[in-house]
Amino acid sequence: DARVTQTPRHKVTEMGQEVTMRCQPILGHNTVFWYRQTMMQGLELLAYFRNRAPLDDSGMPKDRFSAEMPDATLATLKIQPSEPRDSAVYFCASGLTRDGESYEQYFGPGTRLTVT
Amino acid sequence: GQNIDQPTEMTATEGAIVQINCTYQTSGFNGLFWYQQHAGEAPTFLSYNVLDGLEEKGRFSSFLSRSKGYSYLLLKELQMKDSASYLCAVLLRTTDSWGKLQFGAGTQVVVTP
Numbered sequence: 408d409a410r411v412t413q414t415p416r417h418k419v420t421e422m423g424q425e426v427t428m429r430c431q432p433i434l435g436h437n438t439v440f441w442y443r444q445t446m447m448q449g450l451e452l453l454a455y456f457r458n459r460a461p462l463d464d465s466g467m468p469k470d471r472f473s474a475e476m477p478d479a480t481l482a483t484l485k486i487q488p489s490e491p492r493d494s495a496v497y498f499c500a501s502g503l504t505r506d507g508e509s510y511e512q513y514f515g516p517g518t519r520l521t522v523t
Numbered sequence: 524g525q526n527i528d529q530p531t532e533m534t535a536t537e538g539a540i541v542q543i544n545c546t547y548q549t550s551g552f553n554g555l556f557w558y559q560q561h562a563g564e565a566p567t568f569l570s571y572n573v574l575d576g577l578e579e580k581g582r583f584s585s586f587l588s589r590s591k592g593y594s595y596l597l598l599k600e601l602q603m604k605d606s607a608s609y610l611c612a613v614l615l616r617t618t619d620s621w622g623k624l625q626f627g628a629g630t631q632v633v634v635t636p
Contacts, residue, residue, distance in 0.1 A: 455622075455623065511571055
C-alpha cells in the first residue's frame with residue numbers, strides 16, 4: 408500500500424555538521440508537510456508545500472533550516488549548521504488538496520535526529 | 524494565536540470507555556482531525572469531523588460542536604493496544620494557512636488490565 412517514506416530513520420551527528428533529511432510523498436499527493444516533534448513542544452509544523460511551491464515556512468528557523476521540493480517525488484529538509492537543540496523526531500507528511508478542500512495527512516515513519 | 528487544549532493523560536481499564544475532550548480557539552476552522560500515535564511511531568489518522576455531530580467508526584467515535592469549539596474522541600471496549608497518545612488537530616483555513624494542521628499537545632491514554 409502507498410506510504411510516505413523518509414530517510415534516514417536515525418541520524419547521530421556532531422554539532423556544526425550539515426544534516427539532510429529526505430521524504431518521498433505518496434504518489435498523487437500534492438501537499439507535503441515537515442513537522443518536528445519533541446517532548447517539550449509536541450508536534451510543530453516547520454514548513455509545507457503545495458504543488459511543490461512553498462506556502463508557509465514560518466515555523467522554521469530561517470538562519471539554519473531550509474526546505475525544498477526539487478521534484479514531485481522528493482522533499483528535503485536541511486539543517487546547517489546543526490545544534491544540540493535540533494535533536495528531535497522530524498516527520499514528513501503528505502496529503503491531497505483538491506477543489507479547495509484538504510484531506511487527511513499521512514505521516515512518514517520519521518527521522519530521529521540526535522545532535523551531540 | 525491558535526489554542527488547542529486536551530488533557531495530558533487519562534487512565535482506564537481494559538474493556539472500559541474513555542472520552543478525550545479537545546477545546547480549540549483558532550483563527551479559521553475547516554475541520555478537526557484525531558490522530559493516534561504509539562510510542563516511537565508516526566501519527567496515524569483516526570477521524571475527521573467538519574460538520575457538527577457524531578462520526579462513528581467501529582470502536583472509535585468522534586464528536587464536533589463548532590459553535591462551542593469542542594470535540595471529543597470516544598474509545599469503546601478498550602484494548603491494551605489502545606495505549607497511545609491521541610492528538611487533536613484543527614485544520615486551519617485562513618488566507619495564509621489554508622490546509623495547515625494545528626496540533627494539540629496530545630493525551631496519553633494508559634489502558635490497564
